[in-house]
Amino acid sequence: MSDPLSKAATATEIARAVASGKVTAAAVVHEALSRITLCEPTVNAFTDVLAERAQKRAAAIDAGKAEGPLAGVPFAVKNLFDIAGLPTRAGSKINLDGLKAARDGALVRKLEAAGAILVGGLNMGEYAYDFTGENAHYGPSRNPHDPTRMTGGSSGGSGAAVAAGEVPLALGSDTNGSIRVPSSLCGLFGLKPTYGRLSRAGSFPFVDAFDHLGPLARSTEDLALSFDAMQGFDPDDPACTDREVGPTAPMLHDGIGGLRIAIAGDYFARGGEPECFEAVATVARALGATKTVVLPNAAAARAAAYVITAMEGGQLHLPRLRTRPQDFDPDTRERLMAGCLLPGSWYVKAQRFRRQYRDAVLKLFDEVDILLAPATPCSAPRVGQAMMTIAGVELPVRANLGLFTQPISFIGLPVVAVPTRKAGAMPIGVQVIARPYNEAAALRVAAYLEKQGVCVSTPA
Amino acid sequence: MADKLDIARWVDEGAKAIGLPIASEYRDKVILNVERSLAIAQPLLVLELDDELTPLPVYRP
Numbered sequence A: 001m002s003d004p005l006s007k008a009a010t011a012t013e014i015a016r017a018v019a020s021g022k023v024t025a026a027a028v029v030h031e032a033l034s035r036i037t038l039c040e041p042t043v044n045a046f047t048d049v050l051a052e053r054a055q056k057r058a059a060a061i062d063a064g065k066a067e068g069p070l071a072g073v074p075f076a077v078k079n080l081f082d083i084a085g086l087p088t089r090a091g092s093k094i095n096l097d098g099l100k101a102a103r104d105g106a107l108v109r110k111l112e113a114a115g116a117i118l119v120g121g122l123n124m125g126e127y128a129y130d131f132t133g134e135n136a137h138y139g140p141s142r143n144p145h146d147p148t149r150m151t152g153g154s155s156g157g158s159g160a161a162v163a164a165g166e167v168p169l170a171l172g173s174d175t176n177g178s179i180r181v182p183s184s185l186c187g188l189f190g191l192k193p194t195y196g197r198l199s200r201a202g203s204f205p206f207v208d209a210f211d212h213l214g215p216l217a218r219s220t221e222d223l224a225l226s227f228d229a230m231q232g233f234d235p236d237d238p239a240c241t242d243r244e245v246g247p248t249a250p251m252l253h254d255g256i257g258g259l260r261i262a263i264a265g266d267y268f269a270r271g272g273e274p275e276c277f278e279a280v281a282t283v284a285r286a287l288g289a290t291k292t293v294v295l296p297n298a299a300a301a302r303a304a305a306y307v308i309t310a311m312e313g314g315q316l317h318l319p320r321l322r323t324r325p326q327d328f329d330p331d332t333r334e335r336l337m338a339g340c341l342l343p344g345s346w347y348v349k350a351q352r353f354r355r356q357y358r359d360a361v362l363k364l365f366d367e368v369d370i371l372l373a374p375a376t377p378c379s380a381p382r383v384g385q386a387m388m389t390i391a392g393v394e395l396p397v398r399a400n401l402g403l404f405t406q407p408i409s410f411i412g413l414p415v416v417a418v419p420t421r422k423a424g425a426m427p428i429g430v431q432v433i434a435r436p437y438n439e440a441a442a443l444r445v446a447a448y449l450e451k452q453g454v455c456v457s458t459p460a
Numbered sequence B: 001m002a003d004k005l006d007i008a009r010w011v012d013e014g015a016k017a018i019g020l021p022i023a024s025e026y027r028d029k030v031i032l033n034v035e036r037s038l039a040i041a042q043p044l045l046v047l048e049l050d051d052e053l054t055p056l057p058v059y060r061p
Helices: A011-019 A025-043 A051-062 A106-113 A156-163 A180-186 A220-230 A274-287 A298-323 A330-340 A344-364 A439-451 B004-018 B024-045
Strands: A046-049 A074-078 A117-122 A169-174 A189-192 A212-217 A261-264 A370-374 A387-390 A393-396 A415-420 A428-434
Touching (some): A011 A025, A011 A220, A025 A046, A025 A051, A025 A074, A025 A117, A051 A117, A074 A106, A074 A156, A106 A117, A106 A169, A106 A220, A117 A156, A156 A169, A156 A212, A180 A428, A189 A220, A189 A439, A274 A370, A274 A415, A274 A428, A274 A439, A298 A344, A298 B024, A330 B004, A344 B024, A428 A439, B004 B024
Parallel strands (some): A074 A169, A261 A370
Antiparallel strands (some): A169 A212, A189 A212, A370 A428, A387 A393, A415 A428
16 A cells, blocks of 8 residues: 555545545655656656646535545646647647647546546657657656656657556556557556447547547556546547446456466567567466467558558548648658658558457457457666567567557557566566456456566555 | 559649649648558458448538
């Protein structure tokens, strides 16, 4: 149990302490704002700090005017979430010239309805087309465990803010790995829910086919608590499911009994540095998982995810690429331009293949409940590093940190990224993957690993 | 497999076709990114799909 005013405090611990009257929400917010002031020169996680708004909200909670399971918990959001009164940057300079958001994004409203307190907007790779956490306009977010290294992206500020202990909880988005990659490189738990499970209304889009939103935290309880608070149908997001809400917190500590757990082989067992496979082996050992299964055509799934992303992203930004190319991040601009020029036949083929791959992977879930796979092919590269050597092959960092996450989000499976860390080394994560809408099973496995001390997240 | 010259032409002609001006200082990196995309897309492009395989529609009337 951490001191609820310390940087190690989890959202759950803070909520309990506020609810019991042990601390006030005002004191919690004061400490969070102080830590932000202290850490920002090093980690560069925030683009907007909402001190006045957060203090007012804390005062309302302390006055008994707001309550909920997250009452008094400070959180921050990747700056592609709408924040009332601010332009929605989405990591860009261009969007600063756009309209200010009239109201908060749907998930911000849901977390605040549960009592949480928004303290700011977070740095990110421009327009979310990024796995590094770097940004030419606002500077790179830096890994709190070693500021010379990347946070991973594109939810880089989300990873940095939680790993530094500035806030216990952050929201990110994940199109191809943008929650799971920074979770891996920053040593956090991250939840990418099933596609369509959480509303994306009031967030700036990237690739509609794959865009997901979700939380990053330092405990599985925080993931479950926040995820449960954010669930629910929203007609403002056409992809949002109208299935019944599936609470996860009540069964979080049910253990792993009855769950059939397997390791993803073939594609997911090569093309990475030894540390990523050691991390999977460590987690598998702790879970008693020995079976290996093969996701058929995972390389083609990664290829198809890449094609759909490049083409949807390029098309989305084509008007701005025509008129304001000089205002894009140079690391994003030419990738988006290239995406505009790929043949339409590739896109249609990728979408057709998506159905085949989905059917084949869902069939695997007749035999298993959970799949384990690396989250990233390596631990955090250095800030500014453009190329990396993975399994002896030189590859661009920006396009390849997500090569193990892309085949999973491609078909919208829910994943919890869990952290591992060897003494003296940087953290690296493992994907705990479940069948669609079974976030509860992935969270149970993550909670078991946390309880066993195999996957632990501590602030830098 | 297209060589670099073909991709340069692909970029130049494609950009014209969609009305995307590409300044000379951006052109080489656009070509490089199309080359990379072509390489990354290969595992998809070489697959043969059944005629009956249709995409999963997201659109719901």
